[in-house]
Amino acid sequence: MTAVVPWETGNVFGPKTAVSIKGDAVGRLMKAAKRPLLVVGAKILEEEVDGSSMLSYVVDLSNSGQIPVVATAHTLKPLSNAGIQPALMGLVELTDRLRDSGWSLDGKGPHDLIIFAGITYRLQSQMLSTLKHFATHLKTVSLDRYYQPNADFSFPNLEQNVWIENLQKIIQALKPQ
Amino acid sequence: MESDFEKLGPTPKPSLTSLRDWDMKLLSRYKPFYAPVCDQCCLCTYGKCDLTRGKKGACGIQIHTQQARTVLLACTIGAATHTAHARHLVDHLIQKYGSDYPIALGNEVNVEMPHARTVVGIKPRTLADLGYICGYVEQQLTHCLSAVSTGQEANYLDFESKAFHAGMLDHVAMEAADMAQIVTYNFPKGDAKAPLTHIGTGVLDLAKPVILSIGHNVADSVEIIDYMEKHNLGHPSETVEVAGLCCTAQDMTRYHEQAKIIGPMSHELRFIRSGISDVLVIDEQCINTGSLVEAQAVKTPVLAVSEKACYGLPDLTERKVEETVEALTTYRIPGALVLDPEKVGAIATLVALKTASTRQKYKVIPDSSTLSRLAASCSECGKCERECPINLPIAEAVYAAKRGDLSKLSQIYDLCLGCARCENGCVHNVPVHSLIVGAAENKFRAMKHMLRVGRGPILDTEIREVGAPIVFGEIPGVVAYVGCANFPNGGLEVGKMAETFLKRRYIVLTSGCSAMSIAEYQSDGGRCGGPGLYEEYPGSFEGGGLVNLGSCVANAHITGACMKIANIYARRPLRGNFEEIADYTLMRIGACGIAWGAMSQKAASIATGCNRLGIPVILGPQGSKYRRLFLGRRDDGKSFDVIDARSGEKSSAVAQPEHLLYAAETMEEAIVLTAKLCIRPNDTTKGRMIKLTHFVDLSKRIYGRLPDDLSLYVRTEADIPITFKDEIVDFLEDKDWRPSQTPSIDPTLLPRLVRGS
Numbered sequence: 026m027t028a029v030v031p032w033e034t035g036n037v038f039g040p041k042t043a044v045s046i047k048g049d050a051v052g053r054l055m056k057a058a059k060r061p062l063l064v065v066g067a068k069i070l071e072e073e074v075d076g077s078s079m080l081s082y083v084v085d086l087s088n089s090g091q092i093p094v095v096a097t098a099h100t101l102k103p104l105s106n107a108g109i110q111p112a113l114m115g116l117v118e119l120t121d122r123l124r125d126s127g128w129s130l131d132g133k134g135p136h137d138l139i140i141f142a143g144i145t146y147r148l149q150s151q152m153l154s155t156l157k158h159f160a161t162h163l164k165t166v167s168l169d170r171y172y173q174p175n176a177d178f179s180f181p182n183l184e185q186n187v188w189i190e191n192l193q194k195i196i197q198a199l200k201p202q
Numbered sequence: 203m204e205s206d207f208e209k210l211g212p213t214p215k216p217s218l219t220s221l222r223d224w225d226m227k228l229l230s231r232y233k234p235f236y237a238p239v240c241d242q243c244c245l246c247t248y249g250k251c252d253l254t255r256g257k258k259g260a261c262g263i264q265i266h267t268q269q270a271r272t273v274l275l276a277c278t279i280g281a282a283t284h285t286a287h288a289r290h291l292v293d294h295l296i297q298k299y300g301s302d303y304p305i306a307l308g309n310e311v312n313v314e315m316p317h318a319r320t321v322v323g324i325k326p327r328t329l330a331d332l333g334y335i336c337g338y339v340e341q342q343l344t345h346c347l348s349a350v351s352t353g354q355e356a357n358y359l360d361f362e363s364k365a366f367h368a369g370m371l372d373h374v375a376m377e378a379a380d381m382a383q384i385v386t387y388n389f390p391k392g393d394a395k396a397p398l399t400h401i402g403t404g405v406l407d408l409a410k411p412v413i414l415s416i417g418h419n420v421a422d423s424v425e426i427i428d429y430m431e432k433h434n435l436g437h438p439s440e441t442v443e444v445a446g447l448c449c450t451a452q453d454m455t456r457y458h459e460q461a462k463i464i465g466p467m468s469h470e471l472r473f474i475r476s477g478i479s480d481v482l483v484i485d486e487q488c489i490n491t492g493s494l495v496e497a498q499a500v501k502t503p504v505l506a507v508s509e510k511a512c513y514g515l516p517d518l519t520e521r522k523v524e525e526t527v528e529a530l531t532t533y534r535i536p537g538a539l540v541l542d543p544e545k546v547g548a549i550a551t552l553v554a555l556k557t558a559s560t561r562q563k564y565k566v567i568p569d570s571s572t573l574s575r576l577a578a579s580c581s582e583c584g585k586c587e588r589e590c591p592i593n594l595p596i597a598e599a600v601y602a603a604k605r606g607d608l609s610k611l612s613q614i615y616d617l618c619l620g621c622a623r624c625e626n627g628c629v630h631n632v633p634v635h636s637l638i639v640g641a642a643e644n645k646f647r648a649m650k651h652m653l654r655v656g657r658g659p660i661l662d663t664e665i666r667e668v669g670a671p672i673v674f675g676e677i678p679g680v681v682a683y684v685g686c687a688n689f690p691n692g693g694l695e696v697g698k699m700a701e702t703f704l705k706r707r708y709i710v711l712t713s714g715c716s717a718m719s720i721a722e723y724q725s726d727g728g729r730c731g732g733p734g735l736y737e738e739y740p741g742s743f744e745g746g747g748l749v750n751l752g753s754c755v756a757n758a759h760i761t762g763a764c765m766k767i768a769n770i771y772a773r774r775p776l777r778g779n780f781e782e783i784a785d786y787t788l789m790r791i792g793a794c795g796i797a798w799g800a801m802s803q804k805a806a807s808i809a810t811g812c813n814r815l816g817i818p819v820i821l822g823p824q825g826s827k828y829r830r831l832f833l834g835r836r837d838d839g840k841s842f843d844v845i846d847a848r849s850g851e852k853s854s855a856v857a858q859p860e861h862l863l864y865a866a867e868t869m870e871e872a873i874v875l876t877a878k879l880c881i882r883p884n885d886t887t888k889g890r891m892i893k894l895t896h897f898v899d900l901s902k903r904i905y906g907r908l909p910d911d912l913s914l915y916v917r918t919e920a921d922i923p924i925t926f927k928d929e930i931v932d933f934l935e936d937k938d939w940r941p942s943q944t945p946s947i948d949p950t951l952l953p954r955l956v957r958g959s
Contacts, residue, residue, distance in 0.1 A: 038238070040241065115864070115867065117866075118864075121235050122837075124235075147591070147592075148826055
């Protein structure tokens with residue numbers, strides 16, 4: 026496997042770095058997860074494809090996999106308007122809770138896979154670092170375009186069209202066969 | 203100095219461990235949250251040691267302890283920087299004005315230096331007393347630094363306690379630095395009507411010679427202004443433009459309002475490269491370390507004036523002024539180290555006068571055809587964008603510039619941090635940062651705003667007026683926008699946040715680069731046009747007041763104002779009584795700091811000092827790279843228990859305030875959180891209702907619904923905001939809310955403050 030250089034080239038942490046992964050594999054990972062959680066940040070509101078917001082991909086993703094969503098920052102309102110009912114937590118606050126192996130969003134047992142989407146690169150990197158060191162009970166995956174070395178799994182650095190293809194593959198994999 | 207002005211409290215001149223119990227109380231409420239920036243330790247020759255996921259280093263250290271250790275190091279660096287600044291100023295001013303020069307702030311300030319009183323336990327009378335204060339801080343910081351040594355401190359909470367100590371000391375040193383310059387240079391002494399002054403890259407008359415000072419230590423700039431007046435060159439801007447960047451600029455205008463401020467640190471490189479400066483004076487702190495090379499490229503001679511930042515330049519301190527001027531103006535040397543402020547005043551002025559006419563050809567920003575030509579060698583690899591600390595869409599903008607479209611580069615200008623890291627990534631040496639500035643030349647030339655000159659401390663008379671409404675919550679909060687210009691989305695966000703709370707009649711304080719960024723914001727949301735916030739809002743410490751305190755060292759007046767509220771309004775003694783004052787602040791004063799662009803170790807220590815005093819601080823998303831936050835857990839209600847000082851009974855004060863140090867993802871999150879972090883256990887029902895009105899309203903506007911945790915803050919029905927009453931009552935019913943049986947009347951974390959104990 027070829028090593029991936031982090032999107033921010035100086036963002037080099039240490040010996041343990043994310044496994045570079047493709048959309049269909051992420052789909053399988055999410056499908057296999059028993060207690061996944063999708064964390065959606067404000068960058069999702071900025072990123073556009075052909076004039077429409079990336080929000081629709083997140084909504085599709087959540088619906089396809091029946092995955093509960095946490096909206097961070099000010100994504101709650103647009104996500105709610107798009108028809109899903111996310112929980113609201115600050116990203117730092119959520120990461121803090123996730124360190125606690127006894128905590129879960131619905132109180133029904135700990136999460137096993139945390140999926141990050143649309144979170145500003147440097148803050149996401151730091152939160153993934155926290156989870157890498159202090160939440161070894163769960164796996165993390167970044168769905169953003171840029172390689173996040175602190176996740177367990179991350180896309181490599183992708184062109185936008187390739188990224189969209191990968192997101193579509195995840196949605197496809199999650200849909201009931 | 204006076205040392206018997208009040209009954210002595212338990213901790214005058216605290217040592218590393220004197221306030222450890224208080225620190226542990228805070229740390230049990232607000233547990234450290236670590237986000238490592240590096241998984242290794244490389245501080246000794248055992249390493250690099252891999253500390254990933256619980257592995258131990260050769261010395262036995264683990265990753266969380268290593269983070270706490272690094273935080274202590276950062277806070278000690280930050281505090282030492284301000285302390286060395288204070289020491290230099292005090293020694294210089296004693297030499298100039300004498301050690302007996304009085305510390306006097308006029309009739310409206312009796313509590314002149316609350317930090318000196320509270321921490322050191324003295325009431326300073328003279329400049330010599332400020333030297334005594336510096337001595338204490340210097341000694342303690344040496345102990346703090348020694349704790350970082352390999353094989354020394356081993357517990358992460360003890361590291362954090364020491365980081366609190368360094369942060370507290372930082373405020374003591376900042377207060378000494380600012381007081382020294384206020385009294386000797388006759389800066390405004392708490393003047394709410396301090397004059398408005400000019401700020402912006404377009405404020406200079408380019409027909410005149412230009413002296414530019416960068417840094418934080420105003421001593422040399424003062425000598426430049428004095429030299430000009432003494433030699434019939436008039437006041438700043440009359441014959442020679444005297445301008446500054448970063449905190450030195452703030453303090454220059456406190457000395458003379460005709461001096462001009464170019465802007466925050468993010469404007470440094472772009473302004474040096476513009477070639478406008480005929481001489482560049484670099485004093486200390488926050489200087490781009492490439493300044494000398496950049497200045498050489500546009501033939502701007504450089505004067506380094508601090509022992510702490512010599513820049514490899516020859517020391518010409520002992521040379522005659524004329525010889526140094528000759529060496530600089532003939533470009534025999536690119537710059538000189540001159541450690542005598544009076545000589546700097548003369549040399550800087552004479553060099554500017556001599557070089558101004560010959561340097562006109564360097565005062566050029568490339569035109570559009572030159573910019574496209576410079577962009578032409580771009581191979582479209584996108585590496586420039588990957589170097590950008592805030593991931594601005596630089597690559598597409600450069601590609602567009604190749605095709606002659608400069609509009610995207612111009613848009614980036616507003617958000618750019620000015621670090622030029624983009625240029626490091628370019629294998630074809632495209633001057634990306636220069637392209638950004640060139641594409642926005644019209645903005646660069648037109649940028650002119652007004653900033654209220656830093657006023658220094660809050661008056662005792664103002665504290666008497668607002669002490670009660672702050673403590674009871676009727677003024678909903680004291681919000682301070684402070685710190686550097688490493689903004690996630692440009693400086694305008696700071697202005698937007700400040701305006702949000704000004705309109706809601708919070709007291710808004712500001713300082714340093716954030717104060718400058720607020721000046722760049724107009725209430726219509728734009729950068730140019732209508733009046734700025736300093737023109738719209740008064741400079742007084744009252745609801746709806748926008749109070750620029752001054753440079754970074756003036757941050758001590760923010761924490762100092764909290765101490766003064768405890769002392770002047772509530773009659774709590776300050777002398778050697780830090781713990782009680784911090785307890786009072788945490789329980790009663792709805793203050794919240796926002797360091798939205800925090801970058802430096804100084805910002806880390808300032809924030810940590812605020813935290814020890816019980817003031818929560820919100821950072822921008824990049825603040826997570828400080829490695830440590832202090833977070834409360836509202837689902838662990840017991841961790842927030844307080845004691846009622848009247849009865850000794852425990853009572854609940856969940857999430858009041860919820861966090862002590864937090865990194866927000868976006869401005870919108872920071873706005874709602876600011877309103878929430880101003881809530882305190884001591885709020886009266888009227889005060890709580892007012893605070894909740896703002897918290898609820900902002901939540902509804904930004905999140906589209908009531909806050910999920912609202913029920914925690916409604917103690918009784920009387921707390922419910924009238925505006926949203928029906929909606930909130932329904933919400934509380936759904937949550938099965940019950941009124942608190944034991945609302946805290948006189949909350950404290952200190953059992954010794956219980957009556958009769």
